[in-house]
Amino acid sequence: MLKKDLGLLVLILVVGLVVSILNPRFLSPINLGNTANLIGLFGLFSIGAGIVIITGGIDLSVGSVFALLGVIYIDLLVGWQLPWWLATIVVVLGGVALGCIHGFLITRLRLQPFIVTLCGLLIYRGIARYYTNDGTAGFEYGQSFPTLEWVTTGRTLGVPHSFIMFLVVAAIMALVLHCSVFGRYLFAVGKNEEAARYSGIRTERVVAAAYIISGGLAGLSSIYLAMYTRSISPASHGNFYELYGIAAAVLGGCSLRGGEGSILGIVLGAILLQILQNLVNLLGIPSSLNFAVMGTVILIGVIADQQLTRLRERRARR
Amino acid sequence: MSGSGDPRSGKARLYPVTPPLLELASVSKSYPGVRALDRVSLKVERGEVLALIGENGAGKSTLMKILGGVVEPTEGAIRIEGVEHRSLSVAGAMAAGIAFVHQELNLFDNLDVAANVMIGREPVFAGPLRLIDRAALSAKVMPLLQRLGVDFQADTPVAELSLAQRQLVEIAKALSLDARIVIMDEPTSSLTASETARLLRVIAELKAGGVAVIFISHRLVEVEHCADRVVVLRDGAVVGELAKGEIDHDTMIRMMIGRDLKSLHVPADRPPGVTVLELAGVRTPAHPEHAIDLALRSGEILGMAGLVGAGRTELARVLFGIDRRLAGELSLEGRKLAIATPRDAIDHGIFLVPEDRKRSGLVLEFSVKENVSLANLAAFAVGAIIKSGAERRNADERRTALDIRTASIDTLVGTLSGGNQQKVVLAKWLSMTPKVVIFDEPTRGIDVGSKSEIYKLMRGLADSGVAVLMISSDMEEVIGVSDRILVMREGRIAGFLERPEFSEENVMHLAVGRRDLQAAEAVVC
Numbered sequence: 001m002l003k004k005d006l007g008l009l010v011l012i013l014v015v016g017l018v019v020s021i022l023n024p025r026f027l028s029p030i031n032l033g034n035t036a037n038l039i040g041l042f043g044l045f046s047i048g049a050g051i052v053i054i055t056g057g058i059d060l061s062v063g064s065v066f067a068l069l070g071v072i073y074i075d076l077l078v079g080w081q082l083p084w085w086l087a088t089i090v091v092v093l094g095g096v097a098l099g100c101i102h103g104f105l106i107t108r109l110r111l112q113p114f115i116v117t118l119c120g121l122l123i124y125r126g127i128a129r130y131y132t133n134d135g136t137a138g139f140e141y142g143q144s145f146p147t148l149e150w151v152t153t154g155r156t157l158g159v160p161h162s163f164i165m166f167l168v169v170a171a172i173m174a175l176v177l178h179c180s181v182f183g184r185y186l187f188a189v190g191k192n193e194e195a196a197r198y199s200g201i202r203t204e205r206v207v208a209a210a211y212i213i214s215g216g217l218a219g220l221s222s223i224y225l226a227m228y229t230r231s232i233s234p235a236s237h238g239n240f241y242e243l244y245g246i247a248a249a250v251l252g253g254c255s256l257r258g259g260e261g262s263i264l265g266i267v268l269g270a271i272l273l274q275i276l277q278n279l280v281n282l283l284g285i286p287s288s289l290n291f292a293v294m295g296t297v298i299l300i301g302v303i304a305d306q307q308l309t310r311l312r313e314r315r316a317r318r
Numbered sequence: 319m320s321g322s323g324d325p326r327s328g329k330a331r332l333y334p335v336t337p338p339l340l341e342l343a344s345v346s347k348s349y350p351g352v353r354a355l356d357r358v359s360l361k362v363e364r365g366e367v368l369a370l371i372g373e374n375g376a377g378k379s380t381l382m383k384i385l386g387g388v389v390e391p392t393e394g395a396i397r398i399e400g401v402e403h404r405s406l407s408v409a410g411a412m413a414a415g416i417a418f419v420h421q422e423l424n425l426f427d428n429l430d431v432a433a434n435v436m437i438g439r440e441p442v443f444a445g446p447l448r449l450i451d452r453a454a455l456s457a458k459v460m461p462l463l464q465r466l467g468v469d470f471q472a473d474t475p476v477a478e479l480s481l482a483q484r485q486l487v488e489i490a491k492a493l494s495l496d497a498r499i500v501i502m503d504e505p506t507s508s509l510t511a512s513e514t515a516r517l518l519r520v521i522a523e524l525k526a527g528g529v530a531v532i533f534i535s536h537r538l539v540e541v542e543h544c545a546d547r548v549v550v551l552r553d554g555a556v557v558g559e560l561a562k563g564e565i566d567h568d569t570m571i572r573m574m575i576g577r578d579l580k581s582l583h584v585p586a587d588r589p590p591g592v593t594v595l596e597l598a599g600v601r602t603p604a605h606p607e608h609a610i611d612l613a614l615r616s617g618e619i620l621g622m623a624g625l626v627g628a629g630r631t632e633l634a635r636v637l638f639g640i641d642r643r644l645a646g647e648l649s650l651e652g653r654k655l656a657i658a659t660p661r662d663a664i665d666h667g668i669f670l671v672p673e674d675r676k677r678s679g680l681v682l683e684f685s686v687k688e689n690v691s692l693a694n695l696a697a698f699a700v701g702a703i704i705k706s707g708a709e710r711r712n713a714d715e716r717r718t719a720l721d722i723r724t725a726s727i728d729t730l731v732g733t734l735s736g737g738n739q740q741k742v743v744l745a746k747w748l749s750m751t752p753k754v755v756i757f758d759e760p761t762r763g764i765d766v767g768s769k770s771e772i773y774k775l776m777r778g779l780a781d782s783g784v785a786v787l788m789i790s791s792d793m794e795e796v797i798g799v800s801d802r803i804l805v806m807r808e809g810r811i812a813g814f815l816e817r818p819e820f821s822e823e824n825v826m827h828l829a830v831g832r833r834d835l836q837a838a839e840a841v842v843c
Binding site: 175176179180181182184185187188191192194195196197198199200201202259 | 640660661672678681683694704
């Protein structure tokens with residue numbers, strides 16, 4: 001697993017080096033700061049996506065969760081005039097609640113994760129648009145929340161706080177995934193659910209917990225994204241973001257077959273994905289090709305994963 | 319087989335008279351370390367029902383796989399109507415007219431009967447779309463169904479059919495392929511008496527049509543009634559043949575058993591102690607019609623014998639909380655016990671070493687250490703965080719105690735030998751305090767050396783006061799290791815044997831049973 005992460009780190013450094021040679025602006029403090037901010041924003045929910053993928057599942061709903069929780073968040077702050085910390089707690093718990101629903105449907109009603117979260121994707125987007133009458137939710141003129149803004153969009157010594165938050169969450173999740181009982185169970189369930197069950201692990205709870213974590217992180221991301229964009233058009237806000245999360249996790253070595261992956265890998269995957277986006281901008285590649293680049297990267301990630309597994313199996317057979 | 323299809327027209331005739339339909343000449347099959355078949359020779363004539371009997375592991379399934387072209391024999395030849403083959407391929411076996419009615423049926427649930435019978439050979443309309451000609455399909459299938467006298471239609475979805483009806487669909491499929499040899503593997507094991515009677519009538523009908531039937535069954539009463547000839551296999555070799563007049567229940571049992579059993583028995587330190595786990599009226603989902611009463615005693619190895627499908631694993635699954643108990647009560651050391659999940663069973667000290675260790679016993683891609691601690695990880699953790707030192711120490715201790723041969727406790731379990739993998743499963747449970755340990759086929763696929771180590775471990779557990787339940791299909795193991803034997807048959811307890819009564823014959827008599835003779839007499843075959 002360490003080898004995979006090392007390979008990714010080398011790839012990031014090589015790509016960074018090539019881009020900075022072709023366009024020195026890559027290393028400018030402004031560009032690095034902006035890229036770090038985006039890494040933080042997209043990395044937060046990529047960790048959730050990765051945890052779900054480790055159980056062998058998938059969470060397609062997060063992009064729509066951002067739209068729904070985003071418009072609710074702004075409404076709580078603007079319409080309901082709730083204190084910012086209370087609104088924040090409500091929204092994060094909202095993400096947890098959506099995760100609970102997904103977990104319940106998947107483990108108790110035994111629905112397929114793809115279907116459950118695909119329906120979530122459609123339902124939450126629809127509700128978000130209905131909530132604002134398809135209008136844009138935004139703050140009123142001159143409205144400001146100094147503490148909230150400092151926590152979400154502020155910077156310390158040029159380092160965006162979203163990036164710091166991402167690293168803090170990553171550190172906590174690394175502890176959970178790689179050092180805790182729950183983390184071990186998560187891998188066991190992803191690798192061999194039956195053996196996990198025969199070892200007394202309550203596999204359904206473990207799987208549900210993964211969706212709850214993903215939901216909670218999506219709730220947290222909703223706040224960071226809402227404060228970053230400051231206005232939310234529910235028809236487009238967060239569109240396809242679930243795919244960024246999945247892409248980062250897959251690039252970072254999470255196998256869609258389950259049971260494989262690391263937080264370090266997901267962090268590196270999120271970094272690589274944003275550097276690739278940055279590269280599109282800096283190298284003058286038409287920005288319309290953005291998704292094509294992302295799609296290609298996911299494809300290569302999956303192919304590489306499959307080939308490596310095959311190679312490992314062949315070597316094991318020998 | 320060549321494209322022209324009919325092997326009869328091919329090679330030179332080797333016999334002056336008509337050669338037998340199928341002949342095996344000294345066929346052997348060896349796997350590394352095991353001789354599954356040892357110079358088996360047998361003949362099947364046209365319109366003959368040949369019954370093949372033998373204990374679990376006598377070599378019946380290997381023989382079937384060779385006839386089906388799935389497995390290649392190591393030595394010997396197969397002659398079909400005198401044409402010699404070194405081995406058959408799956409397509410070759412089909413072309414030669416060999417068809418199977420499998421124990422686990424190979425039908426498509428989502429298609430109807432006609433589609434299943436003609437799968438891969440559907441009549442189509444001319445044209446690029448190759449649309450299926452439903453009328454022609456039915457026209458081909460209907461006569462076959464009529465011939466078998468079935469009680470369903472060509473357009474009945476297979477999902478709506480009972481197991482017995484599905485078997486008939488398989489037989490219809492065999493007939494549609496112009497099968498001349500139909501091999502049935504335990505066809506009656508899950509049929510009711512009347513369904514069995516109908517199947518036996520169908521066999522008679524096939525026989526009348528000149529089709530040869532190879533009938534593998536543990537149900538000796540049926541064999542007695544419908545076989546023209548019986549071939550008995552034991553340890554991969556043919557030990558005898560009975561002609562029509564000689565086929566008799568007791569003779570068959572006597573021929574199936576009679577191996578020289580090495581004594582594996584290590585006597586217990588002391589007589590069995592108190593009852594640890596008691597089952598009263600327990601019903602399993604697999605056999606809800608039978609209630610099971612049983613007491614597992616401290617210090618005793620209770621061997622559980624029975625044929626495959628007798629409901630032994632199903633009982634173990636219920637005791638361990640994998641399957642729901644439909645009725646009845648469990649009590650552990652006199653206290654009532656509610657077991658809904660494996661966690662409950664584990665927390666009460668009831669452990670299961672499962673039948674399929676690769677699937678249910680171990681996470682193969684986990685290390686030895688991670689597998690050993692998987693069932694009681696909380697014991698090696700402070701709060702939610704695993705204490706790596708404590709976990710390693712436990713794994714190291716278990717490794718030494720059980721003599722697990724591995725380069726390191728960080729080695730992936732999947733790379734270990736079968737015997738060492740089984741020891742890792744045991745190490746997982748021995749990291750806790752067991753009260754009842756259920757072993758399901760504890761030494762299947764394990765080398766001789768590891769086997770005796772596992773027997774010693776079982777004895778050690780029993781001597782320390784644990785109640786050991788050992789499910790085994792290996793007669794040598796059941797007789798050699800158990801202190802008492804419980805024989806299951808078709809979901810119920812057929813009987814108990816105490817050590818002085820231990821013999822293969824007694825176990826087989828209980829396992830095979832004398833199934834309602836009168837019902838069988840009524841069957842005209």
